[in-house]
Amino acid sequence: MERIPILKMGRVLLVTIQVDMHDRLALALQDDLTTRIAATGARGVLIDISSLDVVDSFIGRVLANIAAMSRVLDAQTVVVGMQPAVAITLVELGLSLPGVRTALNVERGMELLRAALVEEEEEYDAAGEEDAGEGE
């Protein structure tokens, strides 16, 4: 079966959806991504949907599922590049993609992921120092 390719860039998995996805293809992407997150220990997922001229309730639900599943696997998802007409239609359809972080384009999405990962590391380091301090 046809598959959407998933690229790995450092700690981030990158997906560019360039075809009009039928439902099973969208579900396959959901499965493939969760498998890859677990296998690679990726901390971020960036999904570029700038080529999609339709996002209906099914694809919207798949995007929300991917965001939720990656969160459970300790990775963050950012969906980037949604066309304005698609955004207007999604909201009117009744779907506001709760729990899905979005950014205007790939560049800003990457910045968002990088900033989130750095922040996490700083928190982790700070917690580590505190623990070390208590031990003295």
Place this chain on the structure above:
Amino acid sequence: MPAKVSDTYSIRSDADVVAARQAVRARAVELRFSLVDQTKIVTAASELARNTLVYGGGGSMRIEVVERPPRTGLRMVFEDSGPGIADVEQALRDGYTSGGGLGLGLGGSRRLLDEMEIVSAAGQGTRITGTKWK
């Protein structure tokens, strides 16, 4: 109000749903709908075609170009001979689903289109007619 153009598409698989929305897109572009309206029509087509497949067990979509001078409209008629909808009002409510969906398909499609009519009864199949005017 006679239909100027009429095409019928079979909806029996996932790939047919994709083909149906692409056919609707082509017609909407031809009729020079704005990009936002094209997107709304195609999204509604996708929702309704999926319903025909998943809940109706497959069926057909007819695309018509209709005239109500001075306006031109794109009309889509989805028909299946599935189990039908026992309570249409309930089915239109957001969040109501008899399957595994989000329950946005019917109510959402009605918001995206200008007119939507549902003719159905339990055991009688379903016909949904949706129109967007330009």
